[in-house]
Amino acid sequence: MVGTKFETPDPYSYQIGFNSYHATEAVRGALPIGQNSPQKPAHGLYAEKLSGTSFTTPRSDNKQTWFYRIIPGAAHPEFKPEHNEYYSFKSRTENFHMIPNQIRWDPFDLDDSVTFIGGLRMLAGAGDITTKTGLGIYIYAAGKSMENEAMYSADGDFLIVPQHGDIDIQTEMGYLYVRPQEIVVIPRGIRFSIRCPTGPIRGYILELYSGHFSLPELGPIGSNCLANPRDFDAPVAAYEDGDEDYTIYCKFDGRLFSTVQNHSPFDVVAWHGTYYPYKYDLGKFNTIGSVSFDHPDPSIYTVLTAPSDRPGTAIADFVIFPPRWLVQEDTFRPAWYHRNTMSEFMGLICGSYDAKEGGGFQPAGASLHNTMSAHGPDASTYEKASNVELKPTKVSTRSLAFMFESSMMIGLTDWGLNECKKVQQAYNKESWVPLKKHFNGPKQGRADLLPLNNGKKNGNGNGSEFR
Numbered sequence: 001m002v003g004t005k006f007e008t009p010d011p012y013s014y015q016i017g018f019n020s021y022h023a024t025e026a027v028r029g030a031l032p033i034g035q036n037s038p039q040k041p042a043h044g045l046y047a048e049k050l051s052g053t054s055f056t057t058p059r060s061d062n063k064q065t066w067f068y069r070i071i072p073g074a075a076h077p078e079f080k081p082e083h084n085e086y087y088s089f090k091s092r093t094e095n096f097h098m099i100p101n102q103i104r105w106d107p108f109d110l111d112d113s114v115t116f117i118g119g120l121r122m123l124a125g126a127g128d129i130t131t132k133t134g135l136g137i138y139i140y141a142a143g144k145s146m147e148n149e150a151m152y153s154a155d156g157d158f159l160i161v162p163q164h165g166d167i168d169i170q171t172e173m174g175y176l177y178v179r180p181q182e183i184v185v186i187p188r189g190i191r192f193s194i195r196c197p198t199g200p201i202r203g204y205i206l207e208l209y210s211g212h213f214s215l216p217e218l219g220p221i222g223s224n225c226l227a228n229p230r231d232f233d234a235p236v237a238a239y240e241d242g243d244e245d246y247t248i249y250c251k252f253d254g255r256l257f258s259t260v261q262n263h264s265p266f267d268v269v270a271w272h273g274t275y276y277p278y279k280y281d282l283g284k285f286n287t288i289g290s291v292s293f294d295h296p297d298p299s300i301y302t303v304l305t306a307p308s309d310r311p312g313t314a315i316a317d318f319v320i321f322p323p324r325w326l327v328q329e330d331t332f333r334p335a336w337y338h339r340n341t342m343s344e345f346m347g348l349i350c351g352s353y354d355a356k357e358g359g360g361f362q363p364a365g366a367s368l369h370n371t372m373s374a375h376g377p378d379a380s381t382y383e384k385a386s387n388v389e390l391k392p393t394k395v396s397t398r399s400l401a402f403m404f405e406s407s408m409m410i411g412l413t414d415w416g417l418n419e420c421k422k423v424q425q426a427y428n429k430e431s432w433v434p435l436k437k438h439f440n441g442p443k444q445g446r447a448d449l450l451p452l453n454n455g456k457k458n459g460n461g462n463g464s465e466f467r
């Protein structure tokens with residue numbers, strides 16, 4: 001299993017469950033009983049509501065939280081725009097480079113001279129923030145902890161995939177400690193601060209402009225497997241009653257704004273509700289696969305999904321390729337060659353990826369196979385996998401790749417295509433141009449000119465039911 005992480009003790013305790021109703025108080029009696037907004041909440045606290053869905057969203061999807069805090073979130077001077085070229089993330093579609101080519105990036109650099117906010121770069125995106133449709137993809141690299149600084153995104157939910165270094169996250173709801181091979185989701189609007197307790201940090205972020213993540217349906221799999229709801233951790237209330245200045249950064253329509261307030265935003269003494277940040281250890285993913293033949297669709301590896309209005313069609317799926325046994329008979333076992341209507345952005349947290357034996361897809365690197373961009377195993381993977389003896393084999397041991405998959409066409413920012421200087425110029429040439437022809441039939445053919453096959457036009461007629 002990935003994610004056996006006893007090296008760093010987890011300093012925090014959590015409440016468990018995906019989409020659970022949580023209630024937590026750091027001072028006894030801070031949560032009102034039987035009501036949300038008493039005339040005078042206990043201990044001189046203010047009640048404040050944070051809604052992540054419209055008030056009238058059906059109960060099953062409704063996400064709201066009540067805070068009992070020292071000072072309401074509104075107690076700050078006005079926000080002013082930050083004037084740093086990277087802080088206007090150029091997240092509008094008209095600024096994107098739309099390219100049909102397959103793209104692959106060398107590992108992104110570490111940079112320990114900046115904080116999480118200073119080292120956040122938009123790589124790619126789709127849709128429109130103002131109408132809450134689509135997604136943004138970011139790379140972060142930092143080494144300085146955010147001290148007396150917090151941020152929130154009005155634009156969407158942050159799904160953070162750490163690749164290097166632990167992140168210690170303080171949020172309005174409490175603390176989350178997240179290591180590589182774990183993920184964390186910080187929903188829209190929640191204020192948070194990121195510290196780097198183990199040194200430099202680096203990773204990937206999917207910002208979801210539309211709705212929120214849910215667990216995929218399990219269909220015939222039944223009531224367990226894949227990511228089980230019990231394995232998601234939410235913080236317990238933790239507050240500070242600080243009077244020092246705090247800079248609050250706000251990401252709003254792809255631009256960064258800031259203000260300085262004279263108290264800590266992490267002053268929530270108690271909260272209850274369904275809208276909260278959560279983490280998940282990818283090592284707990286219960287992987288399902290074929291025990292007979294053929295390579296199944298990677299949708300079986302979906303950890304979280306953000307559905308669109310079209311059934312079965314996601315704005316964003318978060319998919320992982322964890323260590324697993326491959327046992328299929330008479331099967332080309334790596335991913336097949338394919339062209340999909342869905343776009344695929346992939347990253348590698350550690351190890352290697354079984355469809356890219358030829359190297360080039362490295363930890364902290366990435367690839368993008370956009371709508372209908374042809375891809376699949378590189379030439380060396382093909383040669384190996386089409387000749388290998390098919391014994392039960394464990395793949396991706398000590399490896400973890402992931403995919404942000406989207407029904408939208410993904411565009412690249414200037415940073416993603418040029419400024420980062422990580423795009424591999426020879427990706428196609430090295431991966432697929434070397435593929436050899438193995439065809440051994442005549443130079444031309446037409447099905448309707450073939451001699452009759454005992455009256456059967458299609459199929460070999462042999463059946464394969466008793467393999």
Ligand SMILES: O=C(O)Cc1cc(O)ccc1O
Pocket residue numbers: 295296297298334335336338344355369375376403
């Ligand atoms: O392209 C990729 O490597 C991702 C992927 C993996 C897989 O097992 C099947 C389809 C697919 O797009």
Ligand SMILES: [Fe+2]
Pocket residue numbers: 338344369375
């Ligand atoms: Fe693919």
